[in-house]
Amino acid sequence: MENILEELKWRGAINQVTDEAGLTKLLADKSVGLYCGTDPTGDSLHIGHLIPFMMLKRFQMAGHRAHILIGGGTGSIGDPSGRSSERVLQSMETVHHNEDALTAQMKHLFGADNITIVNNYSWLSKIDLLSFLRDYGKLFNINTMLNKEVVASRLEGGISFTEFTYQILQSVDFHHLWQEHDVQLQIGGADQWGNITAGIDLIHKMEGQDAQAYGLTIPLMVKADGTKFGKTAGGAVWLDPKKxxxxxxxxxxLNQDDRDVVKYLKYFTFLSREEIAELAQKVADQPEKREAQRKLAQEVTAFVHGQAAVEQAERISAALFSGDVKTLTADDIEQGFKNMPAVECSSQPTNIVDWLVGTGIEKSKRQAREDVTNGAIRINGDRIREVEHVIDPAAMFAGRFVIARRGKKKYFLAHVK
Incomplete structure (x- = not known):
């Protein structure tokens, strides 16, 4: 089998590696324990968080022993990485709620094979102040810590002692997993390099220079237009289906740029080199068909939400494109029309002209009658031409919604009160 590091290089998924030759040999010789961590700063991961965990998943699929660290301890103080100011501390109740939510997400994504989920609160919370200073603080040089990019970037604006000590706590995590779970590799985003190398230094100081401990980071993901990956006009793209x-x-x-789609296929799917090369050729030869984007959408949605979610998304897309919304369920409607203009209507059967004006879809009865007689109005997918037509909100979509369309593309979702 191809060395997994070579596979990750081909996918453009390696930013930095400590002692690549040593790590290559280690990975070839045995099943290796590795980990990736996330702090419970929210109750869901977003797709930016997903990047290093996709790499962890590749190691898991290659037979290595993957560990996910939920940072209940570190999350209670805040990682300074990637921030220009102090994080507002969350209550421990919120931290524990977020821990539970992220643990459930990880179990869904990783299954049960070759995976261990741990929470650093279980060991960090047991270290008293004097033990922390004597056992760990003594081994960290302030000058070295100040030179770490994550700290150096914060010095001008100021950094609290709490966030300054974050790299010590993350180092303690690596040592604990090295000692208790035979974990020898930590992976993370590019901004975690300083924290990861601090952990390796701690292991070498406590266990000897021959102790095998390695780090690997993932490049910062930037779109072809130079903007940050994972953000939309509406904000972050979350893994939680409620968000x-x-x-x-x-x-x-599905809407990714042709310039980015092949890179994302390499990063976010488990397709082979041959399959990705074929899709790359289709981007070059027939970009208007957007086959690569469709495959990307299918693969990542299936990984995060399951195949049924893919089929539902494609069903909604086809119905919106054709206008045949009668095939949709109430749940489909709730998803597909979430960002379309919303109005409210009574649950009582109502004349179409009165209904259109009452919901505000039409400004006047004259305009409503004109649009109906001209065939410009569709209700639940059916074109209505009779001004005497009565709309029965209970007729479709479990009595929850009425879908109105004015003209070719202007949809309105009426919520039945």
Missing amino acids: TTPYEFYQFW
Whole structure:
């Protein structure tokens, strides 16, 4: 089997590696324990967080022993990485709620094989202040810590002692996992390099220079237009289906730029080199078909939300494109029309002209009658031409919604009160 580091290089997924030759040999000789961590700063990961965990998943699939660290301890003080100011501390109740939510997400993504989920609160919370200073603080040189990029970038604006000590705590994590779980590799985003190398230094100081400990970071993901990956006009793209619906998630990937799609296929899917090369050729030869984007959307949505979510997203997309919304369920409607103009209507059967004016879709009865007789109005997918037509909100979509369309593309979602 190809060395996994070579596979990651081909995918453009390696930014920096400590002792690449040593790590290559280690990975070839045995099943290696490795970990990636995330702090419970929220109750869901977004797709920016997903990048290093996709790499962890590749190691898991290659037979290595993957560990996910939920930072209940470190998350209670805040990582200064990537921030220009102090993080507002969360209550421990919020931290524990977020821990539970992220643990459930990770179990869904990684399954049960070759995976261990740990929470650093279970060991960091047991270290008293004097033990922390004597056992760990003595081994960290302030000058070295100040030179770490994550700290150096904060010195001008100021950094609290709390956030300054974050790299010590993350180092303690690496040593604990090295000692208790035979974990020898830590992976993370490019901004974690200083924290990861601090952990390796701690292991060498406590266990000897021959102790095998390695680090690997993932490049910062930037789109072809120079903007940050993972952000949309509406904000972050979340893995939690309540925050970003599977349909919105699918659409995010479907709408990627031709210049980025092959890179994302390498990063975010488990397709082979041959499959990706074939899709890359289709981008070059027939970009208007957007086959690569469709495959990307299918693969990532299936990984995060399951195949049923892919089928639902494609069903919604097809119905919106054709206008045949009658095939959709109430749940489909809730997802597919989430960002379309919303109005409210009574649950009582109502004349179409009165209904259009009452919901505000039409400004006047004269305009409503004109649009109806001209065939410009569709209700639940059916074109209505009779001004005497009565709309029965209970007729479709479990009595929850009425879909109105004015003209070719102007949709309105009426919520039945």
